[in-house]
Amino acid sequence: MENLVLASCSDKLISTLLLTLLSCVTCVPLDDDSVCTAEELATYSVVFTGKWSQAAFPKQYPLYRPPAQWSSLLGVAHNSDYNMWKTNEYASNGMREFAERGEPWALMKEVEAAGEKIQSVHGIFSTPAVSTGTGQASTDFEVHSRYSLVSMAVRIVPSPDWFVGIDSLNLCEKDHWKQKISLELFPYDAGTDSGFTFSSPNFATIPQDTVKEITSSSPSHPANSFYYPKLKNLPPIARITMIKLKRSKLGFPVPQSNGTAIGNEIDDSVSETPLDCEISLWSPWGLCKGKCGRLGSKTRTRYVRLQPANNGTPCPSLQEESECEPDNCV
Ligand SMILES: [Ca+2]
Secondary structure (H helix, E strand, O other), X not given: OHHHHHHHOOOOOHHHHHHHHHHHHHOOXXXXXHOOOOOOEEEEEEEEEEOOOOOOOOOXXXXXXXXXXXXXXXXXXXXXXXXXXXXXXXXXXXXXXXXXXXXXXXXXXXXXXXXXXXXXXEEEEEOOOXXXXXXXXXXXXXXXXXXXXXXXXXXXXXXXXXXXXXXXXXXXXXXXXXXXXXXXXXOEEOOOXXXXXXXXXXXXXXXXXXXXXXXXXXXXXXXXXXXXXOOOOOOOOEEEEEEEEEEOOOOOEEEOOOOXXXXXXXXOXXXXXXXXXXXXXXXXXXXXXXXXXXOXXXXXXXXXXXXXXXXXXXXXXXXXXXXXXXXXXX
């Protein structure tokens, strides 16, 4: 262990090496993620990219009032004493208001309170809202070696209580800050509203449920907007990219390395999710029409509940005819 530390620190200043050694000697059973010996402050640029297209998510894709879009991104730099949200735990009241209505104030108050009471928060940041399902938004934020975790949330609009986000991602890796992180995001349910579809009316979940990931098969109900029983996994619905900024001589953060425009990489093959046709049950048979003494015909119909898309199974015939004995013939 000490050899490893020595090897990895060999090109550092001797004082740093001594400090590292001292801290290694004095506090042996340390949690990996609790030790960040990187520079005290780091600034990152974060880009949120929506990938909520009609091609990727054809089922019930919201086109009007409101069309598919995203709330502003709300983020927090914190330590392990604070959680913005967590899978299989209950959402806070602030998280509930944010997930259900995109209302950030209660959540921001909770973050501030956590900062004051237990000093678990370094800062809060946000981006503007994104007006389309595939739009982008960005901002910069600062982390601290004692507050090296970030959590974020963006509400899916429209939706009952669905959001995407990051829970307690550590940007510090022992003695350095990570340069670039890119994460594909999948939808989560805040467990506070029982609506099944993007445009379901308000329907409070009582008692409140825990935060759960929404998958192509869970919740297992054909009415759910993300229910695609033929898919093993949903395509990612958004992406968050974070890039560490370097401080210029004037103190302004600038992108490190070659300053590539972030978030615009052409790594996205457009995912197309096949959507099968869904039809209603048959109507009752109609009257048997025809002349007396000869066979007549009757018909029944059904209608399309869900139009197929992206090479999903096409709709079958919507009308069926059958021979019959005419009833009230003349
Ligand atoms: Ca829900």
